[in-house]
Amino acid sequence: MPMTQGSQDTIDARPKGRKRRLLRKVFRILFVCLLVAVAIVWLRRERIADNVIADALAQRDIPATYTIETISPGKQVLSDIVIGDPDRPDLTVERIDVLITPRFGLPDVTEIRLIRPRLFGTVRDGVVSFGTLDPLIFTGGDGPFEFPALNLAIDDGRALMETDYGRVGVKLSGGGHLRGGFQGVLAAVAPDLSAGDCRGEDVTLFGNVSIDAERPEFHGPVRFAALNCEESGLAITDTGVELDLQAERNLAEYEGDIAFVAGSVSVADMAAAMRGDGSFTWHDEDLNIRYDVTASDADTPYAAVGSLTLEGRVRALENFRQVEIEGDLAGENLQMGRQLLAGLADAESASGGTLLQPLLARFESSLLRELRGSTVSASFTARRDENRSSIAIPQASLRGGSGATLLALSRGQITMGQGRGGGSSAIPFFSGNFQTGGSGLPRISGRMEQAASGALEMRMAMAEYSAGNASIALPQLRLLQGSGGRIALSGRALASGALPGGFVSGLIIPLDVTVSPGGDLAMWRGCRDLRFDRLTLANLSLGRQSITLCPQSGQPILRYGSGGLKFAAGTNALNLSGTLAQTPIRLRSGPLGVAYPGAFAARDLDIELGPQGRAQRFTITDLRADLSAESIGGDFTGADVFLASVPLDIFDASGNWRYVDDRLKIEQGDFRLEDRQENDRFEPMVARDATLSLFDNVLLADAVLREPVTGRAISDVQIAHNLGSGTGHADLNVQGITFDDALQPAPTAGQCLDSPVSAQQRPRGLTCLALGVVSNVEGTVTGTGRIDWNAVEVTSSGQFSSDSLNLAAAFGPVRGASGTVVFTDLLNLTTAPDQRIAIESVNPGIEVLDGEVLFQLRNAEVLAVQGGSWPFMGGTLRLRPVNIRFGVEEERSYILVIEGLEASRFVEQMELGNLAASGIFDGTVPIIFDAAGNGRLEAGILNSRPPGGHVSYVGELTYEDIGFFGNLAFSALRDLSYDAMTIAMDGPLTGELVTQVRFEGVGQGETAESNIVTRAIADLPIELRINIRAPFYKLINSIRALYDPSAVRDPRDLGLLADDGVILRDAVDQETVDERDAAAEEEAQRELNEALDAYEDEFENDEADIQPQESEAMQ
The missing domain is CATH 2.40.350 (AOC barrel-like)
Known part of the structure; x- marks a missing residue:
């Protein structure tokens, strides 16, 4: 119901004193209740506190045990706190003192004291955990961190953290307000920590911790004995790190200073x-x-x-x-560093003998000097x-x-x-x-x-860099490195310096180089032109030239890697000129290849050595060398040598060669030596195991020349030749050439006359100049010779001797020839005049003993026989001078002069037992050989000296009865005297020889019978002429030596030649010769008997003619 104004006035008018009394009563009641409540709480404070703590721990599911020692308004004390599993607690505290400041409402906790707390935690997979304490610590709040406003005191606090990296122990002691003023000492230790492949040893931390204006700070060192990481190669020892750290109050911002010292830090x-x-x-x-x-x-x-x-x-x-x-x-x-020094040393070693070695050596020494x-x-x-x-x-x-x-x-x-x-x-x-x-x-x-493609591109130039006589310059160089690490270089280099076995000057090298990611170098994968001003290999020096080098299929020319330096290149042909040991040289070749280390090979080398006009020429079919050994060497085949100063040529030479200490050596050399003249002065000879050396421009050679078929040593030869001056000499030493059936001075006639011969008929002689001069030689010849030459002339000399030689000469068989022949020009076979050869015997048809022959050889063209003389049947036999021109088809006359021949000695030596003769004869016997080698006697004559002599038959008659008058005449004429007798001889030596015997002043001898016939003609002047047509008995036999040097007779009679000159056989043995001699003797005897029979028939028909018509009786 609405209040009226009056009612309001009534209320407001109530007395105020009444209200105050009521309010006092209420407060008194509340105060009494509060006192009662406080009394109850105080009396029951421990149980209440226990219930509060227990409820809080239970609410967070934290198992714990503790003892409440004291609960008072200003202090609370708990002891024996164990949080977590009692067997493995997460936290233990011996005692906790909590100081409280009472105030209206909730009291303030002003200080907490922890006595000997022990905290246990883990770090697993990066997550920190303290077990059952995690709900208290990690609340998950989003607000910034803030220190509580209280004092905290820790007495001997310790913690143990079990982590994935190892165990860490921590100790903390100190106290103060957490928002400013806290001071403490913090220490941590980890004997062994590991993370991944890294391991730390004896890690410690010690320092002061404090809080200033809510900003925590740490000042102290961290130390560890060693930290090793196997995979990365990191190793740190004896390290200390001084830390001065400070964090902002929100723990999100930091600052600090750090200083450290590490005794050793190594990575890889x-x-x-x-x-x-x-x-x-x-x-x-x-x-x-x-x-x-x-x-x-x-x-x-x-x-x-x-x-x-x-x-x-x-x-x-x-x-x-x-x-x-x-x-x-x-x-x-x-x-x-060590590896760089070793790399340079390896590069120097691998480049030994090259221009890079002195450059690398200078680079290393200069860099070492400058780096100090x-x-x-x-x-x-x-x-x-x-x-x-x-x-x-x-x-x-x-x-x-x-x-x-x-x-x-x-x-x-x-x-x-x-x-x-x-x-x-x-x-x-x-x-x-x-x-x-x-x-x-x-x-x-x-x-x-x-580059735009991503490749690294570098353009550079290097001025000339030199060391000694080595230099290198890079006018331009372009380097490209691809994304894979491969490096390619291109450009041009100018270099001078040593090469393996030589030297190069002014070398222009086109650069085309690749380097793999592994460091292997490859250079010139295609044909490249190299130009140089001068290149020297051994003693070979070449002038400004260019050479096109091509690699092996699929391989670069130059390689350098883990296997060292390798070089392999070739060229189709060379045409170079320069000098060899200061001697001009011109070099042409076919294919040529070189590999280092490895081999060198060249074919069809044609080398001219020496000045133009008197150059020495060498041609080599195949030359090889091994470049992997310490010295360069190899072998060669098919080499021909033509020395301008020496008229002798070497063919088909082969052997082993090596070059060491600036000396070229050839060993186990085989070659064939031939005369260079158109008409060879000697037949080819061979040498085996010959040696040669070339050092300081002087060539030395040593060889034994042998006859190629028999292999007999002919002469030891030692040669010295100066390539620069072209002078030299050769010493010949003939220790003993034995001539027999296997070896003769002259080869076969067929060989010398270029007639076809089979392989079995190869020559077994020394010179065709001896063909037709001597044959059938038996004996040994020794001697020495020397050949000297220079750029202008060649001279030679020598002397050769024999103690006894048997041979067949043009004028008859010779036995026991001995003496020494002195040559004034050995190469041209020229001797001094009046060379004397003693001859034990010679048989120009009748054997003569103990003579000598004088002769001279001139220019290997003429054998000038200056004469010969022998004791001959009581007189002498002389050979008039005659010139024999070697190898010339000409007519040759051998004129034998007989002086004082005693007929009795003739009969005795001829063993004509039924004859007796006396008288002394003089005369000449010309023996003429035509160009074909057919011999004849021409106008041979023997004249008796006054007063003549006699001829008598002292044997018994052995022929059949020739009738009365024949017997009467023979008895009367069996002993004749004569005032003069002439014997004339004409006819071929190989055919019928006509001998005319003429007697003048014929009379009976003392033993002749006197009969009607002798008395009838006793006062008549009688001239008796006798013609004989028959082979000359043991006269000089024909020497068809131009067809066969083993024959001194008619080669047709020996079966060597047919009548038309066709060669039937090359030689005959002694048995065949004996058989043919016996047959010839029988034939001669038969012809003589036939002649006598014919004489008897004519005598019977005409007693007045005692000879055929050729014989006349003159009055």
């Missing part, structure tokens, strides 16, 4: 002692770092440095979306964002100890992740300039940049 093959310091800040997802790191005694396989300092800063923005690193590098005492006291400096800026990464190197330099710049880089740039057109690319882009220099080091300049 790099090792160094390191130290450094720096500072960092992390704020709003931005990181800033300032660093200053120094490595001492850094050592890598490729370089070592005494000190290397890197100083700069790092900025990472927007949680590392953008990173920028700036730095300055400075180093001192840079040195080459060297400094290196560089600045760089590295940037990375979401699209690309780059490194800029404005400058970098390496300065030697002398102050010279060894290497300078400028405008260097490395970019990855973005192509030139702005698109993305996975290929890095390089660009920059570089230059090298320094005393004794190559001067190279160039620029490097990335």
Whole structure:
């Protein structure tokens, strides 16, 4: 019901004192109740506290046991706290003191004291856990972290963390307000930590922790004895890191200073002692770092440095979306590392004997010298964002100890992740300039940049770099490196210096080189032209030439890799000129190939050695060499040698050769020696196991010349020849040539006359000049000779001797020839005049003994017989001078002069037992041989000296009765005296010889019978003439030696030639000769008997004619 105004007034008018009394009563009641409640709570405080703690732990499912020691308004004490499994608790605390400040409402906890807490936790798969305490610690709140406003005191707090990396023990003691003023000491230790393949040993942390204005701080070192990572090769020992760290109150921002010292840091093959310091800040997802790191005694396989300092800063923005690193590098005492030194040593060893060896040696020694006291400096800026990464190197330099710049880089740039057109690319882009220099080091300049295809391209040039007589220059060089790491070089190089076994000057090399990612080098995969100003191989020096070299199929010409240096090339032909041991040389060849290490092969070599007009010429069919041994050597076949100064030629030479210590040696040499003249002065000879050496432009040779068929040694030959001057000499030593049936001075007639002969009929003689002069020689000849030559002339001399030679000469068989022949020109077979040969016997038809022959040989053309003389049947037999021209078809006359021949001695020596004769005869017997070798007696005559002599028959008659008057006449004439007797001889030696005997002043001898006939003619002057037609008894037999040197008779009679001159056989044996001699003797006896029979018939028909018509009786 609505209130009225009056009612309102009535209420407002109630007394105020009444209200105050009521309010006091209420407060008194509430206060009493509060006192009662407080009294009840105080009396039951421990149970209440226990229920509150238990409810809180149970609410979070945390098992725990504890003892409440004290509960008071200002302090609460719990002891024996165990949280978690009692057997493996997560936390134990000996006692907790909680100091409380009472206030209206809930009291404030002002301080908590933990006495000997022990915390146990784990880190598994990156998750931290403290077991049953996790619900209390990791509440999952999203708000920023905030330290509670209370004092915390920890007395001997410890924790043990079981992690995937190992066990970590922690100790903490200290106290203070958590929002400012907390001070403590923190220590941690991990005997063995491992992560992946890395393992740390004896890791410790010790320092002071504090909180200032809610910002926690740590100051102290972290130390570890060793850190080893097997896979990466990282090894760090004896390291200490001094930390000064501070976090912001939200624990999301940090800053600090770091300083460290590492006794040894090694990564793979790099090792160094390191130290450094720096500072960092992390704020709003931005990181800033300032660093200053120094490595001492850094050592890598490729370089070592005494000190290397890197100083700069790092900025990472927007949680590392953008990173920028700036730095300055400075180093001192840079040195080459072990592997680089070994690589240079291996390169020097592999390039031994080449121009690269002294260049590499100078490079190494100069670089080692300059690196002592060297400094290196560089600045760089590295940037990375979401699209690309780059490194800029404005400058970098390496300065030697002398102050010279060894290497300078400028405008260097490395970019990855973005192509030139702005698109993305996975290929890095390089660009920059570089230059090298320094005393004794190559001067190279160039620029490097990335090609559009992504390949690295570098263009460079190198000035001439020399060491001794070796030099190399690169006027232009282009290098391309593909994305796979393969390097290709192209350009041109100029080089001079040593080659294996030689030297090159002014060599122009086209460069076509590839280097595989593994480092194997290949050069010239196709034919290339090499030009040079001078090339020397052994003693061979070639002038300005060009050579086209081609590789083996599918292989480069030059290779260098793990197997060392290899070279294999060939050319179809050579046409070169130069000098060999300072002697002009011209060289032409067929196919030629060389492989190093390996072999050298050349075919159809044609070499002219010496000045024009007097050059020595060598042709070699096949030449091979082994280049893999310490010395160069090989073999050769089919070599022909023509020495201009020596009129002798060598054919089909073969042997082994080697070149060592600047000396060319040939061993086991075989060759054939021939006379160069059109008409050979001697037949070809051979040599086996000959030796030759060439050193200092002097050629020395030693050989034994042999007759090729029998293999008999003819002469030892030692030759010395100076290739430069063209002078030399040869010493000949004939220790003993034995002539017999197997070996004769002259070959067969068929060979000398170019008649066809079979292989079995090869010559067994020394010179065709002896054909027709001597044959059937038996005995031994010794002697010496010397040949000297120079650029102008050749001279020779010698002397040859024999103690006893048997032979058949043109004028008859010779036995026991002995003496010494002195040659004034041995090569031209010229002797001094009046050479004397003693002859034991000669039989020009009648054997003569103990004579001598004088002769002279002239120019291997003429045998000038200056005479010969022998005791001859009481007188002498002389051979008049006669010139015999060798190898010329001519008529030859041998005139034998007989002086004082005693008829009685003739009868006695002829063993004509039924005859007796007396008288002394003189005369001449010309023996003429025509051009065909047919001999005849022409106008031979013997005249008796006054007063004549007699001829008588002292034997019994053995022929049949010839009638009365015949018997009467024979008895009267069986003993005749004469005043003069002439014997004339004419006719062929091989046919019927006509002998005319003429008696003048014929009378009876003392023993002749006197009868009617003798008395009838006693006073008549009688001239008796007798003609005999028959073979001359044992007169000089025909020597058809031009057809057969083994025959001294008519070769037709011996069965050597047919009547028409066709050769029937080359030789006959002694048995055949004896049989034919017996047959010839029987034939002669038969013809003589026939002649006597004819004489008897005529005598019976005409007693007045005692001879045929050729015989006349003159009055």
